[in-house]
Amino acid sequence: MIHIRQAGPGDAVALDEMVRELAAHEGDLEHVLVDAEAWRQLLARPDVRVLIAEDDAGVVGFTSTVRRIHLWTGGDLLALDDLYVRPGHRDKGIGSQLMTAVASLAAEDDLLVQWGVRLNNHAGQRFYARLGATLNTKMTASWTPAQYRRHLAAAR
Structure with a gap:
């Protein structure tokens, strides 16, 4: 049985571990700069919503x-950073349950939900298409x- 709930400060260590697992899987571990303490602070922000999936053994996933703000509409959107x-x-339906919970969050204020998926992540693309998401290539x-500072120096 999977339970989905909003993350709190007590989940900071588990979130730190899972973000590092995800980043390592994607080959981006060197880009992760937050730690458990930073997660505690991020979870206190009203614009950040993290959902935890857990079973009897513990935390198994998150979004x-x-x-x-969405400047074209003048309203807000919900940007999905990670699933x-x-x-x-x-392959047990947990991702789908997490996305259903994201949809419920967005439905509270009728928000557009946007996220990215890597072009080579064909399984992810199929998953999102099954949920009814529109997939746009961008x-x-x-x-x-460091990159924009080089640009600034060259532009002077």
């Missing part, structure tokens, strides 16, 4: 979302402080 289910617990760009 992290941030409510932010993660631990190995050994996948590349994501990022600019690290």
Whole structure:
């Protein structure tokens, strides 16, 4: 039996572990800068909503979302940052249950939900399509402080 609930400060260590598991799986572990203490602070923010999936043995997955402004509509949207289910617990409907909980959060204020999925994550794309999500191809760009500082220096 899986129970979905909102994360609290007592979940900071488990969230830190799962974020690191996810980042390692994606080859991005060096980019994780938060730790359990930072998670405690993030969970206190009203715009951050993290949902935990747990069974009798403990925490098995999570979703992290941030409510932010959507400039085109002048309203807010719910940005899904991560959906993660631990190995050994996948293919049991937990991801779907977590996404249903995200939908319930968004439905409270009729918010658009947006998230990214890697182009090579075909299983993830099929999963989201089964949920009824619209999949649009769009590349994501990022600019690290070191990169934009080089740009600034060159522009001077």
